[in-house]
Amino acid sequence: MAILDNDLFRDFFLGFVRLHILFHAGHEPVCGVDLMAEMDRHGYRIGAGTLYPLLHRLERAGLLRCEVRVVAGRQRKYYRSTPAGAAVLAEARIRLRELVGEVVEDQGPPIGGMAAQKEDGR
Amino acid sequence: MAILDNDLFRDFFLGFVRLHILFHAGHEPVCGVDLMAEMDRHGYRIGAGTLYPLLHRLERAGLLRCEVRVVAGRQRKYYRSTPAGAAVLAEARIRLRELVGEVVEDQGPPIGGMAAQKEDGR
DNA sequence: TATCCAATATCGCCATTCGATATTGGCGGG
DNA sequence: CCCGCCAATATCGAATGGCGATATTGGATA
Numbered sequence: 468m469a470i471l472d473n474d475l476f477r478d479f480f481l482g483f484v485r486l487h488i489l490f491h492a493g494h495e496p497v498c499g500v501d502l503m504a505e506m507d508r509h510g511y512r513i514g515a516g517t518l519y520p521l522l523h524r525l526e527r528a529g530l531l532r533c534e535v536r537v538v539a540g541r542q543r544k545y546y547r548s549t550p551a552g553a554a555v556l557a558e559a560r561i562r563l564r565e566l567v568g569e570v571v572e573d574q575g576p577p578i579g580g581m582a583a584q585k586e587d588g589r
Numbered sequence: 590m591a592i593l594d595n596d597l598f599r600d601f602f603l604g605f606v607r608l609h610i611l612f613h614a615g616h617e618p619v620c621g622v623d624l625m626a627e628m629d630r631h632g633y634r635i636g637a638g639t640l641y642p643l644l645h646r647l648e649r650a651g652l653l654r655c656e657v658r659v660v661a662g663r664q665r666k667y668y669r670s671t672p673a674g675a676a677v678l679a680e681a682r683i684r685l686r687e688l689v690g691e692v693v694e695d696q697g698p699p700i701g702g703m704a705a706q707k708e709d710g711r
Numbered sequence: 712t713a714t715c716c717a718a719t720a721t722c723g724c725c726a727t728t729c730g731a732t733a734t735t736g737g738c739g740g741g
Numbered sequence: 742c743c744c745g746c747c748a749a750t751a752t753c754g755a756a757t758g759g760c761g762a763t764a765t766t767g768g769a770t771a
Contacts, residue, residue: 476677477728478758482604483688490691495699499750505700509687516729519750524727541748542736555598560693565631566605567689569612571682577617578627600727603759621719638760641719646758662769663717 484511485521489548489556492531496545522546530555606633607643611670611678614653618667644668652677 484506491497491505499518506513522544525531530552534545548556569575606628613619613627621640628635644666647653652674656667670678691697 476680479604479607479677479681480684481728482601483684485601486688486692490697491700494697497700500748501700509684514729514731515750516731516752517727520727520752523751537737539748540737540739543749555601556692558598559601562602562605562631563685563689563693566608567685570608570678571685575612575616578613578619578623599759622717636760636762637719638721638762639758642721642758645720659768661717662767664767665718 480511484513485525486556486559487511488521488525489530489552489559492546493548493553493556496534496547498543498545500543525552602633606635607647608678608681609633610643610647611652611674611681614668615670615675615678618656618669620665620667622665647674 487506487509488497488502491502497505499515499522502522503513503515503518506518522531522533526533526546528551529549531546532549534547536543536545609628609631610619610624613624619627621637621644624644625635625637625640628640644653644655648655648668650673651671653668654671656669658665658667
């Protein structure tokens with residue numbers, strides 16, 4: 468977790484956060500506070516100043532739809548995924564499998580370049 | 590692929606590109622043109638104006654190390670991963686498994702919020 | 712040494728991230 | 742009925758990143 472507090476490493480995983488959000492919004496209506504708690508559970512620290520503008524953009528882009536409700540005396544905006552959001556998630560599945568095949572299962576092929584050359588041979 | 594040409598969707602997958610790069614740099618020395626070709630093979634379109642500043646930042650952050658070589662009469666800068674780069678990749682493995690468990694295997698738990706409430710029940 | 716060209720570097724503009732701060736909206740007390 | 746309270750959401754300003762377009766580098770050939 469500490470590794471995620473470093474600014475540098477955040478960029479590696481911000482896309483992961485988006486996909487987590489899209490996934491949850493595809494299963495149930497989720498609001499900002501729910502998502503912040505869930506991302507925290509995953510070890511991501513997403514502040515309100517990042518999350519809410521992100522939700523607005525995803526909505527404007529047609530990936531999420533918003534519905535206002537009052538829960539426990541508080542106004543909340545619940546987001547659900549749209550077909551376009553599901554399409555992004557489907558695309559993500561393909562790319563996730565590729566990435567897992569390389570990074571997790573260590574099955575990436577050499578990409579050419581210097582693979583044929585000896586690295587230490589002189 | 591077409592989906593990746595849209596500006597909106599790039600942000601979802603830019604972290605994937607970083608991890609692909611880190612992975613390849615952990616297996617063999619890779620240079621800019623190699624990486625652009627490899628990313629293209631994966632369906633990502635990464636321009637030179639994005640890739641090279643990225644490599645510089647990863648090097649300055651200590652995740653990559655650079656070595657200049659002359660190949661086929663052209664100067665190339667070959668990058669290899671460092672222990673710090675391997676650490677980021679190890680962290681990525683953990684988070685990738687979480688994300689795959691949700692997005693690919695569809696096993697994410699409800700995150701609370703409105704899960705207990707009926708959505709259509711009234 | 713002059714020129715060519717692939718590989719790398721940089722520039723300017725716009726979008727995004729972030730913590731901090733402001734605003735909204737329902738509710739209970741008076 | 743209005744007022745202040747507070748959680749939830751919204752926005753601000755500074756810094757950084759992504760991008761296409763353009764500039765620069767450096768080895769090789771003649």
